[in-house]
Amino acid sequence: MIDSLRTADSSPRVIRRAVVTGAAGFIGSHLCRALLQQGATVIGVDRRDPDTDTVAAVNLADVSGDPAFFPVTADLRTCAIEPLILDADAVFHLAGIPGVRPSWGAGFDDYVACNITATQRLMHAMIRLRVPRLVVASSSSVYGGTLGRPSAETDHPRPASPYAVTKLAEEQLCLAHAARPGCPTTVVALRYFTVYGPRQRDDMFIQRLLTAAVTGRPIQIYGDGTQRRDFTYVDDAVAATIAAATVPLSNSVFNVGSGRSVRLTEVVDQARRLVDHPIVVETLPAANGDVHATCADVSRVQSVLGWEPETELITGMATHLDWVRACGSVLGAA
Ligand code: NAD
Numbered sequence: 001m002i003d004s005l006r007t008a009d010s011s012p013r014v015i016r017r018a019v020v021t022g023a024a025g026f027i028g029s030h031l032c033r034a035l036l037q038q039g040a041t042v043i044g045v046d047r048r049d050p051d052t053d054t055v056a057a058v059n060l061a062d063v064s065g066d067p068a069f070f071p072v073t074a075d076l077r078t079c080a081i082e083p084l085i086l087d088a089d090a091v092f093h094l095a096g097i098p099g100v101r102p103s104w105g106a107g108f109d110d111y112v113a114c115n116i117t118a119t120q121r122l123m124h125a126m127i128r129l130r131v132p133r134l135v136v137a138s139s140s141s142v143y144g145g146t147l148g149r150p151s152a153e154t155d156h157p158r159p160a161s162p163y164a165v166t167k168l169a170e171e172q173l174c175l176a177h178a179a180r181p182g183c184p185t186t187v188v189a190l191r192y193f194t195v196y197g198p199r200q201r202d203d204m205f206i207q208r209l210l211t212a213a214v215t216g217r218p219i220q221i222y223g224d225g226t227q228r229r230d231f232t233y234v235d236d237a238v239a240a241t242i243a244a245a246t247v248p249l250s251n252s253v254f255n256v257g258s259g260r261s262v263r264l265t266e267v268v269d270q271a272r273r274l275v276d277h278p279i280v281v282e283t284l285p286a287a288n289g290d291v292h293a294t295c296a297d298v299s300r301v302q303s304v305l306g307w308e309p310e311t312e313l314i315t316g317m318a319t320h321l322d323w324v325r326a327c328g329s330v331l332g333a334a
């Protein structure tokens with residue numbers, strides 16, 4: 001099975017022109033920087049405008065002056081997509097509405113429209129223009145938590161939240177298009193496991209914990225803090241994402257995780273060690289759809305993409321902490 005994911009042509013593909021959707025977001029902005037560093041021209045598409053949106057401006061600060069970076073403010077639900085992806089070697093589709101907990105509420109229509117309907121529009125445009133590779137951001141949440149062992153790509157998905165349902169629909173939608181005879185686009189879906197690092201979204205745990213550590217405000221934990229996550233450092237996630245576009249492949253799904261699962265209370269202890277003072281913890285009721293544990297089986301991604309998660313949690317958290325100290329006040333977090 002694993003061998004069949006590699007195609008006969010074994011020469012790595014070169015990305016000269018890349019489109020990154022969700023470019024002004026957390027992972028997308030890191031991906032843009034890495035692609036530029038590798039010499040690609042990058043068209044960065046996002047509905048958030050860095051001229052009016054502080055988070056987008058901060059996220060794009062280190063690429064906005066690069067002459068090979070072309071930011072486009074556009075909403076994939078409605079915009080003309082074909083002009084954006086003309087002559088692209090690969091599209092990295094990270095645009096979407098993330099986050100498990102808010103997806104139960106009134107914003108669900110936005111999850112459906114951005115994660116599913118916009119993806120269908122993108123897929124149609126890519127097929128019409130014969131763009132050879134789509135790398136699409138899927139999510140560990142499609143598994144609905146581990147079953148006492150790391151989750152493998154062959155496991156039956158059991159999404160436990162509306163968000164997770166939309167991410168499963170998104171990846172399967174792309175794969176369904178790609179499986180049609182003669183489809184010119186190869187699809188690689190990456191199931192990212194809780195990505196952290198500088199510029200992490202402000203609804204996410206490590207960003208909130210490190211902000212609490214710097215400001216002295218409490219960190220609020222949903223439930224008893226015994227839940228475990230496979231935390232993945234953003235540079236590692238980006239390296240896997242680029243490999244997914246450059247390695248010759250057939251349509252495929254890969255886990256992108258560290259392969260280790262850490263309890264939230266242990267993460268709080270690590271943060272305490274980094275700042276060398278106590279952190280106040282408050283407990284809130286457990287959140288709906290919050291699975292007890294995630295952990296990636298990374299054997300497929302290691303053997304097929306040749307990718308290894310390299311960053312230890314304590315090392316990644318130290319870099320993330322430096323960023324919170326430097327930028328937290330701009331974002332109103334610290
Ligand atoms: P993010 O919110 O920081 O970035 C997503 C970006 O997509 C935002 O800038 C947003 O403005 C943009 N966007 C949303 N809808 C759009 C639309 N209709 N048109 C154009 N732009 C649109 O999120 P992130 O944490 O960087 O996540 C990126 C992707 O990875 C998402 O698809 C998310 O579901 C997925 N993912 C993230 C994680 C994680 O731990 N961060 C884990 C698993 C999967």
Ligand code: UGA
Pocket residue numbers: 098099100138139140141142192193194195203204205206208220221222223227229264287290
């Ligand atoms: C994260 C992303 O937010 C999703 O977009 C992504 O799809 C998912 O990872 C994934 O791996 O697929 P999550 O694991 O919930 O989802 O990541 P965090 O928001 O960082 O939460 C991690 C844990 O900390 C959860 O148990 C959550 O309940 C808890 N948490 C979070 C708190 O206790 N307090 C907070 O303030 C925030």
